[in-house]
């Protein structure tokens with residue numbers, strides 16, 4: 575790439591990539607294996623009713639995560655709602671101001687009021703002082719959201735939940751296969767809920783799972799999920815038909831088959847980005863060395879002063895090159911969007927850390943379809959933008 579600004583698509587050139595570089599699918603099944611499993615599905619003649627593939631998947635997940643119960647569900651948002659009912663939550667639940675819309679919307683679907691609190695500027699997760707500042711008499715639970723393959727500090731959150739006698743549970747979308755104190759995520763709190771959205775390491779055409787070591791909770795959730803696969807009979811007031819199909823299970827099983835390979839590949843991609851983007855104004859989210867992580871997302875923060883451009887400006891320039899960097903799940907911040915913002919008090923609340931993270935964070939493309947050569951090209955473009963940031967800034971004004 576020459577050093578003239580016109581070589582950037584935003585200023586008139588052709589996009590560097592002719593196809594969209596999306597950051598979505600983190601686990602692509604091998605077509606032949608998928609066809610083989612689908613043949614089995616058709617031979618079984620069993621499609622939705624918690625059939626053999628869904629049963630096999632739950633068993634395999636329980637054994638991988640070393641947890642007593644895994645209950646697969648249609649998607650994580652439904653899973654969170656079933657979980658909240660099973661936990662008997664009432665009135666208010668503390669939730670981080672920095673999370674995906676579904677975390678908060680499932681609370682609202684469950685007739686619970688979110689009480690937002692800020693997050694730690696370094697970990698992007700809730701910490702002790704933030705939870706305590708959000709606490710009031712009507713709070714019956716707190717939901718921790720694990721971020722970027724790292725775990726919330728479960729020891730501290732557990733102590734707070736014991737001290738205040740409130741339920742602790744987790745949104746574990748970012749943390750399948752990750753650990754806290756060498757224990758797999760899936761075993762923390764009363765329960766944890768995973769997403770198997772295509773952007774996660776386990777891909778099931780959308781889907782999710784609830785994990786718990788509590789037999790009674792598991793029985794309640796299995797019975798409220800649907801009338802299929804309900805296991806031990808447990809009286810529930812409502813059923814959610816949040817069941818998992820055999821097609822979902824087939825794809826998820828294939829994700830599990832190559833899961834270790836995907837983690838290795840994710841790590842190599844993160845390492846490549848880190849080695850090439852060693853430039854001022856870009857910082858990576860790091861992982862504790864003594865814990866397992868999935869390297870599912872490569873998240874960076876842009877320091878506008880040092881990089882010369884804001885995250886928003888960088889994202890626009892990259893988009894013109896057909897490189898889509900995920901600005902979500904935090905843009906705009908969930909507490910400011912409908913229906914969370916019906917709670918007027920939050921509109922004027924400034925959660926400084928969440929705002930600063932949301933304004934500086936992007937996810938770099940690292941999904942399975944993105945080759946190492948593509949990553950090198952993306953980095954080349956970002957470096958070119960950085961080296962010409964002063965001129966670009968002037969042109970953008």
Ligand SMILES: Cc1ncc(COP(=O)(O)O)c(C=O)c1O
Nearest residue numbers: 649650651674676677747769771
């Ligand atoms: C943190 C977080 N929570 C919840 C969800 C919702 O997951 P699902 O699409 O399975 O409902 C997502 C989806 O990306 C997420 O990132």
